[in-house]
Amino acid sequence: MQKIFFLFLLGGILRTSEAQNLPIDFESNQHTFSVFGGTEFNRVKDPLRPNNNVALFTNTAGSAFEGAFIDLQNGIVLDSSKKLYFSLYHAQGDSFTFHIKLEQSTVNEPEVYIQKTFKTSTWHTDSFDFSKANVVGSDAPINAKGTYKRLTLFFEANELKSGTYHLDDIKGFVRFGGSQQNAGVTHYGKLVWADEFDYSGKPKAENWHPQVIPPNNGGWFNGEIQHYTDKLDNAYVSDGSMKIVLKKERYTYDNSTKDYTSARLNSKFAFTYGRVDVRAKLPAGSGVWPAIWTLGTNVGETGNYWGRNAQTVGWPKCGEMDIMESWGHNPRYVSSAVHTQARFGGVETGGTFLPDPYNDYHVYSLVWSPEKLMFFVDSAEIYTYQPDVLTADNWPFTKDQYILLNIAVLPQVASNFDSSRMEIDYVRVYQQGEDSGTLNAESIKTEKTGFIYPNPVQDKIFIEDINNYGAYALLDMGGREIQSGSLEGLDGIEVSELGSGMYHLRLSDGAEAAGSTGEVYFRVIKE
Numbered sequence: 001m002q003k004i005f006f007l008f009l010l011g012g013i014l015r016t017s018e019a020q021n022l023p024i025d026f027e028s029n030q031h032t033f034s035v036f037g038g039t040e041f042n043r044v045k046d047p048l049r050p051n052n053n054v055a056l057f058t059n060t061a062g063s064a065f066e067g068a069f070i071d072l073q074n075g076i077v078l079d080s081s082k083k084l085y086f087s088l089y090h091a092q093g094d095s096f097t098f099h100i101k102l103e104q105s106t107v108n109e110p111e112v113y114i115q116k117t118f119k120t121s122t123w124h125t126d127s128f129d130f131s132k133a134n135v136v137g138s139d140a141p142i143n144a145k146g147t148y149k150r151l152t153l154f155f156e157a158n159e160l161k162s163g164t165y166h167l168d169d170i171k172g173f174v175r176f177g178g179s180q181q182n183a184g185v186t187h188y189g190k191l192v193w194a195d196e197f198d199y200s201g202k203p204k205a206e207n208w209h210p211q212v213i214p215p216n217n218g219g220w221f222n223g224e225i226q227h228y229t230d231k232l233d234n235a236y237v238s239d240g241s242m243k244i245v246l247k248k249e250r251y252t253y254d255n256s257t258k259d260y261t262s263a264r265l266n267s268k269f270a271f272t273y274g275r276v277d278v279r280a281k282l283p284a285g286s287g288v289w290p291a292i293w294t295l296g297t298n299v300g301e302t303g304n305y306w307g308r309n310a311q312t313v314g315w316p317k318c319g320e321m322d323i324m325e326s327w328g329h330n331p332r333y334v335s336s337a338v339h340t341q342a343r344f345g346g347v348e349t350g351g352t353f354l355p356d357p358y359n360d361y362h363v364y365s366l367v368w369s370p371e372k373l374m375f376f377v378d379s380a381e382i383y384t385y386q387p388d389v390l391t392a393d394n395w396p397f398t399k400d401q402y403i404l405l406n407i408a409v410l411p412q413v414a415s416n417f418d419s420s421r422m423e424i425d426y427v428r429v430y431q432q433g434e435d436s437g438t439l440n441a442e443s444i445k446t447e448k449t450g451f452i453y454p455n456p457v458q459d460k461i462f463i464e465d466i467n468n469y470g471a472y473a474l475l476d477m478g479g480r481e482i483q484s485g486s487l488e489g490l491d492g493i494e495v496s497e498l499g500s501g502m503y504h505l506r507l508s509d510g511a512e513a514a515g516s517t518g519e520v521y522f523r524v525i526k527e
Helices: none
Strands: 033-037 042-045 054-058 067-077 083-091 094-107 111-119 124-128 134-135 147-155 162-172 191-195 208-210 235-238 243-252 256-262 264-271 274-281 289-298 322-327 335-339 348-353 362-368 372-378 379-385 401-407 420-433 451-453 460-464 471-476 480-485 501-506 519-526
Touching: 054 147, 067 094, 083 094, 094 162, 111 124, 124 372, 124 460, 147 162, 191 208, 191 264, 191 519, 243 401, 256 401, 264 420, 274 289, 274 322, 322 362, 335 379, 401 420, 420 460
Parallel strands: none
Antiparallel strands: 033 067, 042 054, 054 162, 067 147, 083 124, 083 162, 094 111, 094 147, 111 134, 191 420, 208 264, 235 243, 243 256, 243 420, 264 401, 274 362, 274 420, 289 322, 289 401, 322 335, 335 348, 348 379, 362 372, 372 379, 451 460, 471 480, 471 501, 501 519
């Protein structure tokens, strides 16, 4: 191919990017590309998946080498993983070339690139392996290494051709825990529980308990003025997401009448340690108080799913982790907090302002390890709780907690308020283990770690650093085999024809029966 070491002489840079990091997602304005040569960059609604925001790159045929780049504060660390993953969609449906170039090595390594030809009229997930890259200027093959600070993209490089190209989820794996963006974060990669809301009607009864009995003499704590109900119009699933709706309506429960209704859902799953990801849009309005949070199963609160028993300690001894709270009187601000016997009520919090959390999805996350709690919005850390010395009063987080989703309303609600809703795309819980994360070395004959990616998946599952397995099978949650084949020569397992839902992926040596020691299982979500 033609040499491309002079690319940035071609046309002026039209947009300047701030230092950013992997993974690159477009749910907010956090990741912005600079463009040159005629390319246009915009963050847009996904044309095929309306719950997502994605990048749209438009070639205007302004130059044979028009493209875009982003500068990454921590860089792409090829010594952690050689592969870079991404998702592409080209509405025109014709074949096109996609080219990734890595620049600005921190150890004076040469600039490198990979280019492939794609033809896809739907979203396609793929990867570039930079152990098989080429040197810019000579095209010599190279096993690239070190850290590169700049990532540059080209669609139809060396072609004077117009077109539109959607891109999403540029990611790389870090092999030894944590992430490229958040050093020191405990890695939880095994998906143990999820609700993808890929159905319609009431929230699944096997996943959620509607908490409706007021625990405080016919009302709720904190001065809340709503009743929580189990009505369909306060909590329902449609179009791939769950809606919790706060409404102005007169409603009586157990001889107590209030002017607002909402829903408060308890997860029927509880866990100790792990990561929680909730992707949501928030309700708006003065006095409106949405929350994504957890309580200890030993709280013993009236009407909750987990009841009371000899282990009940009440609040705040049970511990509370507020993954996301937002108050309508402080628009666009979201925060996280922790409540314990040692600190409760008006406690220290961490938070951030978001451009539009009411119309844009954001991922609100908690990473709960044995020594600290870390809270994130779109992978950006906003708060960490880590006592210097752990005691029973400041660290009750050694026992199971369950997830709560609700919208409360306070007396300062506007008089003209009618309704508002929280829209939740998914709730996912991860823990340490073999599924969809680092594999236990004891279960792999070569004692190497490995990964599958992406999870959830749309069209192809990639397997990295798991070389001693020769065959695969996809099983439904009842254990029935849906799809199987050899791994030899495959760069990924095609799953585009699978229906949405949860599956098990079994990798085996291909020579032994199911249940042998030469197997490993992953849990996979198909979107």
